[in-house]
Amino acid sequence: MNRRLKKFLLLLLAxxxxxxxxxMQNALNRERDRLGxxxxxxxxxxxxxLAFTTVALGGFRGLIANALWxxxxxxxEDDKFFEAAQLADWITKLEPHFPQVWVFEAxxxxxxxxxxxxxxPDRWRWLQNGIELxxxxxxxxxPNEVLIYxxxxxxxxxxxxxxxxxxNMYYKQQWANEMAEVFGKMKGANFEKxxxxxxxxxxxxxxxxxxxxxxxxxxxQEVDEQYGPLEWRLPEAHAIYWAxxxxxxxxxxxxxxKPDDLIQLRRVIYxxxxxxxxxxxxxxxxxxxxxxxxxxxxxxxxxxxxxxxxMAEDExxxxxxxxxxxxxxxxxxxxxxxxxxxxxxxKWFKYxxxxxxNKPIIDDLPNSLPATVTLDQYAVACxxxxxxxxxxxxxxxxxEGLLVNYFRSLVMDQDDRATGFWLLARKVLDAxxxxxxxxxKEAIGLxxxxxxxxxxxxxxxxxxxxxxxxxxxVLRTKLNLPxxxxxxxxxxPAAPANGPSTNTVPNLPA
Amino acid sequence: xxxxxxIAGLTWKAAFRFRLFLVVATLLLVAVVGLPILIKDDGTAxxxxxxLLTYTLSTITALLGLxxxxxxxxxxxxxxxxxxxxxxxxxxxxxxxxWLGKWLGLLSLNAVxxxxxxxxxxxxxxxxxxxxxAKEQTVLRREILVARGSxxxxxxxxEIESDAERLLAERLKQNPTLAxxxxxxxxxxxxxxxxxxxxxxxxxxxxxxxxxxxxxxxxKHLLRDEPLQLRIKFNSAAKSPSGTFLGLWQVGVEQNTxxxxxxxxxxxxDTFHEFAIPPNLFDENGLLTITxxxxxxxxxxxxxxxxxxxxxxxxxxxxxxxxxxxxxxxWMALLAALGLAAASFLSFPVAAFFSLGVxxxxxxxxxxxxVVSEGTVMGSNSETGKVGHSVIDAVAVPFFRAALSVINLVxxxxxxDALSTGRSITWTELGLxxxxxxxxxxxxxGTIGVLGFNRRELAxxxxxx
Numbered sequence: 001m002n003r004r005l006k007k008f009l010l011l012l013l014a015x016x017x018x019x020x021x022x023x024m025q026n027a028l029n030r031e032r033d034r035l036g037x038x039x040x041x042x043x044x045x046x047x048x049x050l051a052f053t054t055v056a057l058g059g060f061r062g063l064i065a066n067a068l069w070x071x072x073x074x075x076x077e078d079d080k081f082f083e084a085a086q087l088a089d090w091i092t093k094l095e096p097h098f099p100q101v102w103v104f105e106a107x108x109x110x111x112x113x114x115x116x117x118x119x120x121p122d123r124w125r126w127l128q129n130g131i132e133l134x135x136x137x138x139x140x141x142x143p144n145e146v147l148i149y150x151x152x153x154x155x156x157x158x159x160x161x162x163x164x165x166x167x168n169m170y171y172k173q174q175w176a177n178e179m180a181e182v183f184g185k186m187k188g189a190n191f192e193k194x195x196x197x198x199x200x201x202x203x204x205x206x207x208x209x210x211x212x213x214x215x216x217x218x219x220x221q222e223v224d225e226q227y228g229p230l231e232w233r234l235p236e237a238h239a240i241y242w243a244x245x246x247x248x249x250x251x252x253x254x255x256x257x258k259p260d261d262l263i264q265l266r267r268v269i270y271x272x273x274x275x276x277x278x279x280x281x282x283x284x285x286x287x288x289x290x291x292x293x294x295x296x297x298x299x300x301x302x303x304x305x306x307x308x309x310x311m312a313e314d315e316x317x318x319x320x321x322x323x324x325x326x327x328x329x330x331x332x333x334x335x336x337x338x339x340x341x342x343x344x345x346x347k348w349f350k351y352x353x354x355x356x357x358n359k360p361i362i363d364d365l366p367n368s369l370p371a372t373v374t375l376d377q378y379a380v381a382c383x384x385x386x387x388x389x390x391x392x393x394x395x396x397x398x399x400e401g402l403l404v405n406y407f408r409s410l411v412m413d414q415d416d417r418a419t420g421f422w423l424l425a426r427k428v429l430d431a432x433x434x435x436x437x438x439x440x441k442e443a444i445g446l447x448x449x450x451x452x453x454x455x456x457x458x459x460x461x462x463x464x465x466x467x468x469x470x471x472x473x474v475l476r477t478k479l480n481l482p483x484x485x486x487x488x489x490x491x492x493p494a495a496p497a498n499g500p501s502t503n504t505v506p507n508l509p510a
Numbered sequence: 511x512x513x514x515x516x517i518a519g520l521t522w523k524a525a526f527r528f529r530l531f532l533v534v535a536t537l538l539l540v541a542v543v544g545l546p547i548l549i550k551d552d553g554t555a556x557x558x559x560x561x562l563l564t565y566t567l568s569t570i571t572a573l574l575g576l577x578x579x580x581x582x583x584x585x586x587x588x589x590x591x592x593x594x595x596x597x598x599x600x601x602x603x604x605x606x607x608x609w610l611g612k613w614l615g616l617l618s619l620n621a622v623x624x625x626x627x628x629x630x631x632x633x634x635x636x637x638x639x640x641x642x643x644a645k646e647q648t649v650l651r652r653e654i655l656v657a658r659g660s661x662x663x664x665x666x667x668x669e670i671e672s673d674a675e676r677l678l679a680e681r682l683k684q685n686p687t688l689a690x691x692x693x694x695x696x697x698x699x700x701x702x703x704x705x706x707x708x709x710x711x712x713x714x715x716x717x718x719x720x721x722x723x724x725x726x727x728x729x730k731h732l733l734r735d736e737p738l739q740l741r742i743k744f745n746s747a748a749k750s751p752s753g754t755f756l757g758l759w760q761v762g763v764e765q766n767t768x769x770x771x772x773x774x775x776x777x778x779x780d781t782f783h784e785f786a787i788p789p790n791l792f793d794e795n796g797l798l799t800i801t802x803x804x805x806x807x808x809x810x811x812x813x814x815x816x817x818x819x820x821x822x823x824x825x826x827x828x829x830x831x832x833x834x835x836x837x838x839x840x841w842m843a844l845l846a847a848l849g850l851a852a853a854s855f856l857s858f859p860v861a862a863f864f865s866l867g868v869x870x871x872x873x874x875x876x877x878x879x880x881v882v883s884e885g886t887v888m889g890s891n892s893e894t895g896k897v898g899h900s901v902i903d904a905v906a907v908p909f910f911r912a913a914l915s916v917i918n919l920v921x922x923x924x925x926x927d928a929l930s931t932g933r934s935i936t937w938t939e940l941g942l943x944x945x946x947x948x949x950x951x952x953x954x955x956g957t958i959g960v961l962g963f964n965r966r967e968l969a970x971x972x973x974x975x
Contacts, residue, residue, distance in 0.1 A: 079782045082557040082930075083564065086550045115753040116781040125554065164752050166776035 057094075065094040065101075081113050085129050092137065099147040102138035106130040106151060110159055120170040127171060131155050135214050135242075144253045146261040149246025153268045157239035161275060176233040176282065182209050183232050191221035215241065219248075227273060227302055231282050236272040243268040263317065266310050270321070273303040274328050277335075297341060300332045300348065326356050330382075337379040337420070349375045380427045395432045396446055399425045403449075403456045410478045411471050425449060513603045517611020518618060520598075524585050525619055534577045538627040541569040542634060555646040559635060559654050563930040566631045571838055571926070574623060578842050579865045582616055582849025586963075587858035596968050606960045609850060613956065616846040621839060628835045632828070653784070657934040658739070659824035661729070663722045666711055666814065674704040712811045714744075714804040722800045722818050729822065730796030735789045739821040740800065746779040748808040754778050755810065758803040762791040767799070779810070784821070824934045833935040834925035840947040844920065845869070847952045851959030855966060875917045878910045919946045 057064065072087040088105040095101045110130030114123040134152045142148055158164075160171045182194075182205050194217035197203040209215050223244045224230055230237035243265045250257040250265070280296030307325040311318050329352045336345035352361065353370030362368035362381040373381075402425035409418035426449050436445065446452070460466045460475065463484065467475065472484060525531045545565050551558040586609075589595040598608060639650055678700055682688050688699065714720040726733060746755060757775035762768050770788050777783055792798040798820060804810055812818060848868060852861035871878075881887050886903045887910075923943045928935050 080560075082551065082560040085557075086561065089550050111753075115778045118757075118775050118777050118783050118785065120776075122554075166752055166754055 061094040065091050068094070076108075076113070079116070081116065081126075084109065084113055088129075088133060089137075092133065096141040099138070099142055099145045102134060102142070102145075102148055103151045106133045106138070106155070109133065110155055115165065120167040123165070123167045124171055124174050127155070127159060139214070144249045144256060146246050146250055146257055146265060149242050149249065150261065150264045150268065153239040153242040153246070153265070153272075156235040156242065157268060157272055157275070160235035161239065161272075172235065175235055175238075178213075179233040181205070182213070191217055191224065195221060219245065227269070227276075227299075227306065229296075229298060230276060231280050231296060233282050234276070234280060236276045236280055239272045240269055240276070243272070263314060266314065270303070270306050270310055270324070273299065273306050274324070274331075277303050277328070277332065295335045297332075297336060297344075300336070300344075303328065304332075322356075326352070326359060329355070330361060333375070334379055334382045337375065337424075341416075341420075342375075345379075346375055349378065376427070379424065380431045383424065383428055395428065396452075399428055399446070399449070399452055400456060402428070403453050404460070406453075407457060407460050407475060411467070411474050425452075513607045514611040514614060517598075517603070517608050518615035521585055521612050521615025522619060524589075525581060525615075528581070528584065530577060530581055531619065531623070534573060534623055535626060537573055538570055538623060539630060541573065542566050542627055542630045545569065546634070546638075555639075555642050556649055556654055559639075559650060560930045562635065563631070563654075564926055566627075566634075567834070567838070567926045567929065570624070570627045570631070571841065574620060574627075574838075574842055575845050575869070578616060578620055578845045579849045579869065580862060581619075582612075582846045583853045583858055583861040583865060585612055585616070585853075586850055587853035587856065587861050590853075590966070590968060591858060599968055605964045609854065609956070609960045609963050613843075613846055613850055616850070617839075617843055620842040620846070624835055624839055624842070628831070632831055652786075653739075654930070654932045655827040656823060656932045657825040657827060657830035658821045658932050659729070659934045659936075660741075661724050661726060661820040661822070662815075663724050663818065670704065670707050670711065673707045674700065677703050677707065708814065709811070712814055712817065713809055714802060714812065715809045716804055716807055718804055720802045720804070720812060724798045724800065724820055726792055726796035726798055726820075728796075730792060733789070733792075733822055736823055737786050737789050738791075738798075739784050739786050741782055741784045741819040741821055742777075742802075743782045743813065743816050744777075744779055745811045745813070746806075746808055747811070750806070750808070752776070755806045755808075757783075758805060760801040760803070761787050761798065763793065763799045767791055767793045782816075821933075827932075830935055831929060833937070833940045834929045836940045837923050837925040837935065837943045837947075840923075840943045841920065843948045844952050844955070847955045847959065851955045851962065854959040854963035871913065872917045872920065875914060875921060878914045878917070881907060882911050882914055916951065919951060923947075 068087050068091050072084060072091065075081075075083055075087070088109065092102050092105055107130065110127045114126035114130075117123050117126065131152065134148050134155070138148045139145070139152075160168070160175055162168065165171070183190075193202045194206045194209060197206045206217055209217055209220075220232070220241060223241050224232075227240055227244070228237075230240065232238075246265045247262065247269075250262055276296055277299050278295055280299060304325075307321060307328060311321045311325065314321060329348060333345050333348045333352065336342075336348065349370070357370055359370075360366050360368040361370055361373060361378060365381070368378075368381070402421045406418050406421040406425065409415070409421060429446060429449050429452075432446060457475075457479070461472050461481075461484075463469075463472070466472060469484075475481075476483060522531075546558075546562055549561055549565055551561045586595075589598070595608075599605065635655065639647055639655060642650065681699070681703070688696075691699065740759070740761075744755075754776040755778075757772065757777040759772040759775070761770045768788075768791050770791055772785070775783075775785070800818065800820075802810075802812070845865075849861065849865050852864045856864060885907060886900070887906050888900055888903065923939065925935055927933075
């Protein structure tokens with residue numbers, strides 16, 4: 001046979017065999033996966049360099065990963081963090097199916113490295129690096145790995161959402177800004193426009209959500225319907241989203257999930273539902289240029305439902321969840337009461353009594369069973385358990401705090417909430433007045449609410465130490481007070497020391 | 511000299527004949543251009559520049575180092591094995607001139623390759639820097655692409671030691687039974703007292719202040735209207751829930767100098783922090799006073815050696831970079847001497863193996879240091895603190911100690927680290943590197959090589975081709 005022809009035929013044979021092996025490989029991988037006969041899953045979605053490296057290095061990649069891990073550890077000890085992202089990338093790529101490796105590297109960046117920086121933007125960047133490693137890379141190679149979903153949710157719930165890190169408000173602000181680019185700066189997300197975008201702007205927003213944040217608008221809508229309405233500019237909504245994605249992945253691959261891992265995801269959801277109720281409303285203060293949190297009271301029925309579902313599904317941890325549920329209900333009632341949603345507060349108060357009739361509802365009062373306590377008594381007791389009810393200073397502080405909230409709510413045009421704060425402040429004062437001994441009234445009594453309110457109001461309207469000029473103007477309008485005098489105007493002479501005093505403040509609620 | 515240069519020229523020819531020059535030059539350029547595409551940084555221009563400098567310079571050092579060793583072994587050993595050396599040696603040129611010529615040839619080759627690759631890295635950095643936003647450029651020019659000198663508080667070692675001795679004497683007086691302690695135990699007591707005294711200099715209890723007074727010396731004249739940077743590090747006695755502690759700093763002295771007070775800082779322990787302070791906060795004698803106010807619930811400890819450092823602008827990046835390359839060049843000169851010395855009395859494969867072995871040992875200095883500090887190669891029981899001993903220790907530990915001293919003469923210089931963190935590499939440092947690495951170690955190895963080569967019987971070599 002011609003030498004060249006022989007070579008050509010051999011080459012052809014090699015190509016055919018390679019093609020055949022490639023076809024067989026897919027089938028073999030599926031079988032491996034189905035029968036569960038290997039610990040190492042075939043690598044999917046990997047770029048060619050990674051696919052080649054993992055195949056070519058075989059078992060040796062573990063050794064290289066160890067060497068890189070040691071280098072990363074040494075560099076971290078020497079405060080050389082600039083290489084950490086690269087080393088984490090290599091280590092995880094060498095062991096792409098080890099969820100613990102992804103989780104550790106991401107946690108290290110988000111928790112350990114981030115706090116090494118004193119500047120908040122630096123910390124935020126490392127936190128993002130940790131989140132991105134899990135979300136953009138870890139889930140790409142391990143789309144069904146519950147542990148990675150749980151860690152991602154935890155980053156949002158704990159690192160961004162909680163207040164342990166000094167930079168937590170910066171994280172929240174940055175996250176809200178990023179989300180505002182997708183959802184806009186107004187409350188509520190219009191998922192229909194993201195699922196079926198009609199305009200180039202909507203298309204861009206939907207693409208940004210999918211490509212940058214790796215989130216599916218359709219699934220977000222489902223999550224919002226099931227658990228919401230959620231405030232998607234806040235981290236808690238994202239913690240719920242990723243935990244829900246993990247639960248979905250677990251449902252689709254029931255054989256690959258450990259039951260204990262599922263409990264962790266469920267726990268993330270109900271904990272974040274509680275947090276969403278406590279501070280799941282974002283109020284952008286356009287005057288002060290900051291944002292503030294408020295309770296999301298609309299979410300209470302859904303949060304209650306989640307607790308109930310989890311209690312039913314999780315026999316092993318039912319006692320713990322019941323305790324958490326009872327605490328949630330008590331907080332919900334108090335928040336509704338403070339926000340002047342008395343009918344709802346009464347409804348949930350009744351529900352609490354029916355659900356847990358034999359459990360006291362006031363801390364440190366074992367006899368305060370629901371049947372023996374009224375809603376009013378409970379609401380006042382709530383604040384009094386936080387303060388020492390016979391402590392003059394603490395009660396004064398609490399009342400002042402409530403009144404500051406009253407005025408601030410007026411500035412924010414939340415009149416109902418303001419009224420709630422006012423009523424509560426008055427009730428706390430009344431309760432205090434009743435409890436202190438009569439002969440001690442002169443010594444430890446507190447001034448009437450109007451006098452305290454006047455003091456707070458003047459403090460807030462003080463041009464030097466008070467609110468911003470815009471906020472002061474809004475507050476003056478709300479209280480029907482005359483406009484502020486010009487700063488160049490001569491100071492108003494002080495009232496004579498022995499002049500008449502008043503306890504009434506114009507235009508305050510009775 | 512002409513003879514030496516002629517031999518150096520032959521080395522160049524050999525480098526081209528082996529295609530080594532082209533291959534190494536291409537590899538170096540590919541590394542310099544390709545690495546920025548492959549590596550992943552932390553997302554900042556500063557991080558990118560640091561990682562780029564570290565990776566490119568480390569790659570250049572590794573590639574050049576290996577090729578230098580290989581070529582140094584090859585050019586001499588193969589010349590002998592292929593009997594070309596017999597032809598050269600019968601010419602009116604001394605053996606030491608042949609050896610030196612080859613070494614100079616290798617040095618000039620390295621100089622060219624290092625200059626080309628170094629210039630590429632420098633050009634790439636400058637080009638990328640100009641494409642950054644103005645704010646990022648400022649950070650780069652202030653912190654990385656710069657040569658920053660450093661000042662520390664004067665050493666208190668003498669006071670600490672004399673205080674410790676005084677305390678030890680007092681204790682011995684109070685408790686005479688201590689005098690009967692074995693010398694090793696007495697040393698341990700002395701060590702503990704020394705640490706206690708040292709702690710007093712380092713520790714800042716809650717609600718206390720710590721003051722550093724740093725004498726700027728003659729540098730004060732150069733630092734008028736120049737902002738400075740503080741580099742600080744502390745350890746904490748307990749962990750805080752947030753992982754950070756409140757830092758309140760004051761620089762200057764009331765009614766004596768201008769005063770600067772920091773905003774409250776959120777600082778993590780066990781790590782370095784750098785922050786800028788305004789210019790002209792030192793007094794007319796050049797004394798800069800820095801105060802830390804500890805408002806935390808726990809004591810903080812600022813280590814004496816690295817607790818606080820003042821960084822200042824000492825020079826430009828270009829010259830600093832050149833000095834850094836100068837130190838790398840010194841390493842190459844040593845490797846060339848090592849390879850040539852090995853090839854002077856060994857065949858090519860054995861010489862290459864031997865040189866690589868020495869290099870590996872030098873790179874494992876961490877293990878050597880462990881053995882020396884523990885005083886045994888047998889390892890120790892971490893729970894009881896007892897160490898095992900064997901007869902091997904009697905030989906191995908002193909040998910490791912000697913090897914470590916020699917290796918440290920070379921390894922104590924870290925130009926890549928200094929360049930990537932914007933620290934100054936001074937002329938003195940470069941001069942010291944040249945003296946220690948090239949003159950001292952290179953000289954010793956070169957002398958051994960020349961002697962070996964002089965005594966080598968070239969006629970016994972069999973042509974391999």
